[in-house]
Amino acid sequence: MSHLLITGASQLLTLRGRAPRRGKALSDLGMLRDGALLIRDGLIAAVGARPEIESLPESRSAEKIDVGGRVVLPGVVDSHTHLIHAASRAEEYELKIAGASYEEIARKGGGILNSVKKLRAATADALKRRAHAALREFAAHGTTTLEAKSGYGLDVASELKILRLHKELSAEQALEIVSTFLGAHVVPAEYRRKPRGTEQYIALLTDELIPEVAAEKLAEFCDVFCDRGAFSRKDSKKILEAGKKHGLAPRVHAEQLTRTGATQLAVQLGAASCDHLEQVSKADIRALAESNTVATLLPGCDFHLGLKQYAPARALIDAGAVVALATDYNPGTSPTMSMPMILSLACTQLRMSPAEAIAAATINTAYSLRREKQIGSIETGKQADLAVFDVEDYREIPYYFGVNKCWMTLKKGRPVFQKAHT
Numbered sequence: 494m495s496h497l498l499i500t501g502a503s504q505l506l507t508l509r510g511r512a513p514r515r516g517k518a519l520s521d522l523g524m525l526r527d528g529a530l531l532i533r534d535g536l537i538a539a540v541g542a543r544p545e546i547e548s549l550p551e552s553r554s555a556e557k558i559d560v561g562g563r564v565v566l567p568g569v570v571d572s573h574t575h576l577i578h579a580a581s582r583a584e585e586y587e588l589k590i591a592g593a594s595y596e597e598i599a600r601k602g603g604g605i606l607n608s609v610k611k612l613r614a615a616t617a618d619a620l621k622r623r624a625h626a627a628l629r630e631f632a633a634h635g636t637t638t639l640e641a642k643s644g645y646g647l648d649v650a651s652e653l654k655i656l657r658l659h660k661e662l663s664a665e666q667a668l669e670i671v672s673t674f675l676g677a678h679v680v681p682a683e684y685r686r687k688p689r690g691t692e693q694y695i696a697l698l699t700d701e702l703i704p705e706v707a708a709e710k711l712a713e714f715c716d717v718f719c720d721r722g723a724f725s726r727k728d729s730k731k732i733l734e735a736g737k738k739h740g741l742a743p744r745v746h747a748e749q750l751t752r753t754g755a756t757q758l759a760v761q762l763g764a765a766s767c768d769h770l771e772q773v774s775k776a777d778i779r780a781l782a783e784s785n786t787v788a789t790l791l792p793g794c795d796f797h798l799g800l801k802q803y804a805p806a807r808a809l810i811d812a813g814a815v816v817a818l819a820t821d822y823n824p825g826t827s828p829t830m831s832m833p834m835i836l837s838l839a840c841t842q843l844r845m846s847p848a849e850a851i852a853a854a855t856i857n858t859a860y861s862l863r864r865e866k867q868i869g870s871i872e873t874g875k876q877a878d879l880a881v882f883d884v885e886d887y888r889e890i891p892y893y894f895g896v897n898k899c900w901m902t903l904k905k906g907r908p909v910f911q912k913a914h915t
């Protein structure tokens with residue numbers, strides 16, 4: 494049996510108590526000053542005031558880490574990423590700055606289809622190398638669990654290649670990867686040229702790919718990009734219902750570029766999460782507030798695209814929706830692995846308080862991945878997933894931006910990142 498005692502936290506943010514967090518409870522961090530925790534075999538054995546934890550018999554023989562007056566919080570949970578892709582889209586970044594819209598670029602063969610072309614041509618080894626490098630960056634910014642979507646393959650072999658890589662990557666490194674099938678990202682080019690191509694592609698998803706993904710246990714969730722230029726609300730319903738039938742819980746890309754009604758569809762289907770939400774209506778906000786579907790906001794997208802309309806976070810929180818935050822790490826609209834940067838954007842652009850942003854990126858994202866019993870807070874019996882930031886006050890985590898203040902990241906009680914001494 495191995496024991497690890499962690500002391501010296503100026504603030505220990507436990508996030509203990511009810512999950513998920515809504516309304517006023519979102520800013521409840523369950524903070525302990527000079528708190529400590531004892532880890533046994535990768536799980537949290539005890540957490541509380543330092544003298545109490547230090548006096549436990551197991552603490553005496555435990556290995557010890559003194560974090561030197563820094564802030565300790567649960568490992569960050571990033572509930573929306575497109576981890577596996579072949580290359581950046583820096584050329585489109587430059588076009589966008591010059592004034593081209595996301596949809597104009599897509600019509601010229603750029604956008605998602607550009608990434609699809611590159612992914613199909615890439616070897617599994619090259620994709621894996623790139624993903625490993627990204628995972629090291631995620632760990633270096635305090636993330637201990639992340640969701641990863643397929644969706645740049647869009648044919649049977651390439652989608653399965655991505656999902657199998659999620660599994661291999663999970664086995665080869667410490668961060669936990671939660672796999673989502675996003676065959677319904679857009680209709681691939683070869684189907685766009687055919688009459689009734691969209692219908693045929695949807696049939697490929699519902700009759701062939703979804704059953705195969707479920708049979709091989711390659712994903713827990715099924716996602717759809719429901720928007721102009723992607724899938725309609727009606728098509729999305731068909732795909733998500735097929736996923737549900739095979740045990741894949743729905744997640745939805747909703748109301749990003751246009752309002753399609755995807756949010757209300759997500760609520761009706763009992764989706765785990767509904768993501769983006771820049772264009773939601775008042776009725777959509779009400780529907781989310783009355784449901785257990787998590788409203789996941791992705792401000793990195795709006796920031797990277799230079800868009801002015803962010804999701805109405807305040808209205809969602811005040812109405813009582815379960816609000817969460819994620820990077821949407823992807824090569825086209827949000828090339829970042831930094832959840833601290835997302836917290837900064839949540840504070841300045843979404844007007845969330847630092848405490849709300851932290852809860853939205855830990856316990857609420859854990860809930861959206863249906864893992865709130867294992868991760869997302871520092872409580873007895875949970876995994877010892879921790880992020881330590883080189884600040885004295887938790888508000889300094891979003892306050893600093895564009896610099897990485899993460900000092901140490903632990904997954905199941907083991908350091909997976911430690912800042913080099915400077």
Ligand SMILES: [Zn+2]
Pocket residue numbers: 573575746821823
């Ligand atoms: Zn996305």
